[in-house]
Amino acid sequence: MYNPEVETASRTQMEEWQLTYLKGTVKRVYENVDFYKKKFDELGIRPEDIQTMDDIVKLPFTIKKDFRDTYPYGLFAEPIENIIRIHGSSGTSGKPTIVGYTKNDLKNWGSIVARAIVTAGGRKTDVFQNAYGYGLFTGGLGLHQGAEELGVATVPISGGNTERQITLIKDLKPRGICGTPSYILSIIEKMEEMGIDPHETNLEYGIFGAEAWSEEMRSTLEKRLNIKAVDIYGLSEIMGPGVAIECPEQDGLHIAEDHFYVEVIDVDTLQPVADGEIGELVFTSLQKEALPIIRYRTGDLASITHEKCKCGRTTTRMSRVKGRTDDMIIIRGVNVFPSEMERELLQIKGLTPVYQIHLIRKGAMDAIELHVECEKALYNEVCEDLNHEAIAQLKGKIKRQMKSTCLISVDVIVNPPKTIPRSEGKAIRVVDKRENSPIGV
Numbered sequence: 196m197y198n199p200e201v202e203t204a205s206r207t208q209m210e211e212w213q214l215t216y217l218k219g220t221v222k223r224v225y226e227n228v229d230f231y232k233k234k235f236d237e238l239g240i241r242p243e244d245i246q247t248m249d250d251i252v253k254l255p256f257t258i259k260k261d262f263r264d265t266y267p268y269g270l271f272a273e274p275i276e277n278i279i280r281i282h283g284s285s286g287t288s289g290k291p292t293i294v295g296y297t298k299n300d301l302k303n304w305g306s307i308v309a310r311a312i313v314t315a316g317g318r319k320t321d322v323f324q325n326a327y328g329y330g331l332f333t334g335g336l337g338l339h340q341g342a343e344e345l346g347v348a349t350v351p352i353s354g355g356n357t358e359r360q361i362t363l364i365k366d367l368k369p370r371g372i373c374g375t376p377s378y379i380l381s382i383i384e385k386m387e388e389m390g391i392d393p394h395e396t397n398l399e400y401g402i403f404g405a406e407a408w409s410e411e412m413r414s415t416l417e418k419r420l421n422i423k424a425v426d427i428y429g430l431s432e433i434m435g436p437g438v439a440i441e442c443p444e445q446d447g448l449h450i451a452e453d454h455f456y457v458e459v460i461d462v463d464t465l466q467p468v469a470d471g472e473i474g475e476l477v478f479t480s481l482q483k484e485a486l487p488i489i490r491y492r493t494g495d496l497a498s499i500t501h502e503k504c505k506c507g508r509t510t511t512r513m514s515r516v517k518g519r520t521d522d523m524i525i526i527r528g529v530n531v532f533p534s535e536m537e538r539e540l541l542q543i544k545g546l547t548p549v550y551q552i553h554l555i556r557k558g559a560m561d562a563i564e565l566h567v568e569c570e571k572a573l574y575n576e577v578c579e580d581l582n583h584e585a586i587a588q589l590k591g592k593i594k595r596q597m598k599s600t601c602l603i604s605v606d607v608i609v610n611p612p613k614t615i616p617r618s619e620g621k622a623i624r625v626v627d628k629r630e631n632s633p634i635g636v
Contacts, residue, residue, distance in 0.1 A: 230269055377618045428513070546593075
């Protein structure tokens, strides 16, 4: 373990630390962030009202819109002269969600990510290839500084330039790699296209995240690359990657709860749900200086458990994210998440793991057009004839599977191999082709 004292702390000890940090964070935002002072005053809350961790429910929620409304620096608790790095995530308004870090924030973040890499199976003697994109996106630099803090030999190749990625995997022999699962899949496909066996690398583990990916996608990556694939969780509003990560047990993501307090709430009532129940993840930062955040509603749906993990760690674990409150697709009254559809697709033989869900109109009704790719072997078998009976049978199987498990009817378009666009970052899984109609309408 990277920090055994924290990672195996008793629940009583952890909650003592959390309460101390929470009191400091509440005082910091009340005294330094006008947005929070106004919210607290409206609710009649003072910092001294927070005496136990249960008191956190007295505090207001923060949502993504609050970042837009206070753009760019309205949620900062430090003057700009104390900010040494600024990151940003995409925003629906066209402007990024701006987040900032002090020197101490970056030191803590590096330590958090170093802990995450060790939790995933990394060690100081590793060569570690970072295929996350560098830039405003927190993924690349977040993993980079954590890897350097741990002391591994970090290869900062970033996303893209797939053939060079493969060259470095062969020549530098990294033991670990990180990136979006869809881009790692693209690397595997390119290896096979170049006549390179993905099994014959030095890679042993991969840290993948920044997009939803199913257990079936995990199985695909592990089998084709011969690695242990673990899920990492984070978002820029909270810190970036490293908020939580799986250990090799792959039984939930260990939350760095000395830095982030987690709640799970019912999306309708906004009340807490019991351990093991799916709800919306809510995080409060505990040690951040530049941008401390109170009860941030992530939109991610998951559950938590406080049970000790088989790996020996006692930190709270979250399940893998089941979906997002804003990516749920509602078709003719039926709710479905893209991850549920992926889970079913990746179990069907004859398909590559690449797909897109097109939302279209059929008259006045919403509908789904599911674009998939057939594998090269099947494509050759049917002599490149997508009207072949075997392709018709494949379409029928997909339709029946979607109807029986996801309860939705879909139109299926089977495409030749490698014709659906590949990603060098986050994969585009849902394409809304309805006019003026967002997902879920």
